Amino acid sequence: MSSRNSLVRRTSGSRGTGETVVAPAGPEPGWWSLSPERARTLLLVAARPTITAMTATVLLVLVVMLTTGTDLTSAPAAVAATWLAAHQVPLTVGKTTLGLLPLVPTAVLVWVAARECARAVPKRxxxxxxxxxxxxxVVGPMLMTAVCLAVTGDASGVIPLASPGPISAFGWVLVLYLGAAAAGIASRAWSSLCALVPIEIPEWAVLGARAARRTVLRMLGCAALATVISFFVHLSRLDDAFRQAHNGIDVLGMTVLSLLYLPNVVIGAAGILSGAAVLFGAGSVGLFGVTGGHMPVLPALIPVPEGPASSWWIGLLLVPLAVGVLGGVELGRTSEDRPGAPWATLTCAALSTLTFxxxxxxxxGQLGAVGWVGVDLLMLVVLMVTWFGFGGFVGMTFARRFLTPTAPAEDYDEYDEYEDDDYYDDDDYEDEDPADDADPVEYDDPAVEVDGELVEDFDDELEVSIAAPGSTDEPADDIVDVEVVESDLPDEDKTPGR
Structure with a gap:
């Protein structure tokens, strides 16, 4: 039934009869009120990712401690420290500060929370x-972080583990899970999320944001490819990297640790390809030179080039430039708003640089005696916004002059992905109103006779009273007496007396 006749309610009786529809009276429920189904859904969103992550952490810590023969009395502190480290909270063991933490556990935790959130987003x-x-x-991880801070504080008098500051711990957890919530909601209800912005988002900003996502993925793909190639070029260092391993367990531990740090290496490679240097304390590695410094012995660092810098390394600057040009070509070919295309290019460059x-x-972060390890942030911002911005304008201009415009590609609908996802049990997120999922009954829109004239449409805001046959009751003064004329009834309904 169309929305224009949505106020006409049919009862369980004959479809030819009708009744007066009266809206339920009473105050609107407050924002604090939740239905039992919705409360159960929110409880799952808060508890399930946290419980899953903590269970995996406990199992990992126990396996490591049992295989290495460590006393289990320090297991609670180890579990709490592992939870905090997985959320990028810097730890201090003795006098050594460990702020450079692997990104794989963090990415997994954020991904699980985002998927859980996306699964629980209502349809409207x-x-x-x-x-x-x-x-x-946010609330589940924050509560678990509070427990872990209390455990590390109690264990600091037994083991040389300093409890992190609460501002740092809660700040990292809050930022990570707010990002997970935003990603999960945006994947299912992007329009609803945009509606919360107090100003209207221009079309060129949306196009620029979509192009920035593709630009970031392309740049990370190029950095990953460069990392793999450099690893095989410097494969002779593999023996030196495992020289400190005494047995098979040490080799396995160093290999797993290197895999956990692999995203950190890829991000550093992306910085090097842009022209920025990666700092290792007093040393640095870049396309324009290599300065000696103390570098950790780890298989993940095998791809790091050694000095002196070769002249052909400068040619690698064409990689970020080509990525920017490709993004500009796409915007130039698909953007229907020609005056807004340059702004879309600038938006793409700015958002891509901000993401990196x-x-x-x-x-x-800080890595013990080595010092601060990471990309030179200032040079990274200056160089990436230059390559992506300049390359984007070049590609956009080229596409406008020499290439045929194409229709913008439709965005991938991630809603279908979650519908077919086997990771979750659909019974955990039942619809709050089961009637919404019932198969709708298709009826032809009835024509309405008002004062002897057939009217096929009427104002939705008008309250309609459909008088039953033979009724002597007079409708209210502000209600129109109408008769529903069913034009196309199914064959089984065309019986005498109906």
Missing amino acids: PTPVELGWLTGAV LLLAILGS
Whole structure:
């Protein structure tokens, strides 16, 4: 039934009869009120990722401690420290500060939380529902972080593990899970998320954001390819990297640790390809030179080039430039708003650079006696915004003059991905109103006879009273007496007396 006749309600009786529809009276429920189904959904969103992550952490710590013969009395502190480290909270063991932490556990935790959040997004969410959902995503990890801080504080008198500052710990957890909530909501209700912005988002900004996502992925792909090639070029260093290993368990541990740090290495490679240097304390590695310094012995660092810098390394600057040109070509061919295309190019360059800045901050930190390890952030921002911006304008100009415009590609609908996802049990997130999922009954729109004239449409805001046959009751003064004329009834309904 079309929305224009949505106020005409049919009862369980004959479709030819009707009744007066009276809206339920009473105050609107407050923002704090939740249905039992919705409360259960939010509880799952808050608890399941946290419980899953903590269970995996406990199992990992126990396996490591049992295989290495460590006393299990320090297991609670080890579990708490592992949880904090997985959320990029810097740890201090003795006098050594470990701020350069692997990104693989962090990425997995954020991905699981984002998927859980996306699965629980209502079909037509309201701002209040999105606020409840965001709070549910954050509250579980925050509570677990508070417990871990208390455990590390109690264990600091037994083992040389200093309890991290609460501002740092809660700040990292809050930022990570707010990002997970935003990603999960955006994947299912992008329009609802944009509606929360107080100003209207121009079309060129949306196009620039989509192009920035592709630009970041292309640059990371090029950096990963360069890392793999450099690894095989310097494969002779593999024996030196495992020289400190005494047995097979040490080899396995160093290999797993290197895999966990692999995203950090790829982010550093992206910085080097842009022209920025990667700092290792007093030393640095870049396309324009290599300065000697103390570097950790780890298989993950085998791809790091050694000095002196070769002249052909400068040619690698064409990689970020080519990525920027490709993004500009796409915007030039698909953008229907020609005056807004340059702004879309600038938006793409700015958002891409901002994304790499955030990734570089996550992938850097203090590493004990080595010092601060990470990409030179200032040079990274200056160089990437230059390559992506300049290359984007070149590609956009070229596409406008020499290439045929094409229709913009439709965005990938991630809603279908979650619908077919086997990771979750659909019974955990039942619809709050089961009637919404029932198969709708198709009826032809009835024609309405008002004062002897057939009217096929009427105002939805008009309250309609459909008088039953033979009824002597007079309708209210402000209600129109109408008769529903069913024009196309199914064959089984065309019986005498109907």
